[in-house]
Amino acid sequence: MKRRQIFGMMVLATALAILTGLACFVRPPPSPPPSDGATLAGGAVVVYSPGYRVSFFGIERLHPFDINKYDRIAAHLRSEGLVDPNGFQIPPEATFEQLAAAHDPHYLRSLADAQALSAALEVTVPFGGAAADKRVLAPFRRAVGGTIAAMRAARSGGFAVNLGGGFHHARPEMGHGFCVYNDVAVGIAQLRADGFTGRILIIDTDAHQGDGDHAFFADDETVYSFSMHQGSIFPSPKLDGDRDISLPSGMGDAAFLDTLSSALPELMAAAQPALIVHVAGSDVLSDDPLAGLAMSPEGLIARDVMVLSAAREADVPLVHLLAGGYGPSSATAQGESVATMLRRWAEAP
């Protein structure tokens, strides 16, 4: 290697070290105190906190993850006049006890170690301990708290959205696929602790299989775990759920919506749900870098409205979670989807 190349690499390494170091001192996003927010038209509730945003040592730039997605969707709902600035329900972080009601406590404690945390995130986190807890784990715990809040709100008002969550790859004793805690499992454990005994249907339409949800509820007959996903991508191998539909890449809107439309009546009949949880990832979109289902924003909105309509027709409360989605059009499409659903919900049935 020539001396000039070595010098160039040293400059690059130094610049990266400085940038990484600077990223350490970026202030974490504000975490406003918990608030009940407002009940919107028709009884809907939207749960959100700026504290969902992960910002730590630049990992948010290493993973193809739009860290501003939640904030942009919240801003869209405000600009459309659907939620006023104090209208969002702001959740507290899920507590260790709440997380441990679903996850193995040994696994939860292991996340203090940088290596274990890096393995769960599939991104190298250079330090563990208090700094990682505050900047990485706390935002995830806040989003899990959001799903708990949304599940409780949906039970009373019929429809609730968490502008986050849907960490459907996290398993009882293991995190992977950028999912550390499984908010659906932790939320359901809380509902059970609240005394809710009704059957629950998970409808997972994210491009990736909800293997974590399948793992949690494999032996639980009160929870029906359904996933339709692109067969050729992460996770591999897949786990068996109560029902899975493996989709080919390049599927497009019409075939995707046909498949969902045919499946929904069968799912409702098989699950007999008293609550539906929709894990509604936007990585089905054609510009997603990690998947290839080739859907349009209009197709995504139609998918979400289809699940909302099925829930409403059956008079079953619905929790909507944003889950994965990493492409340039993700925030815009999901923002318009949530806006459309809130408008539909506000209309008289």
Ligand SMILES: [Zn+2]
């Ligand atoms: Zn996904």
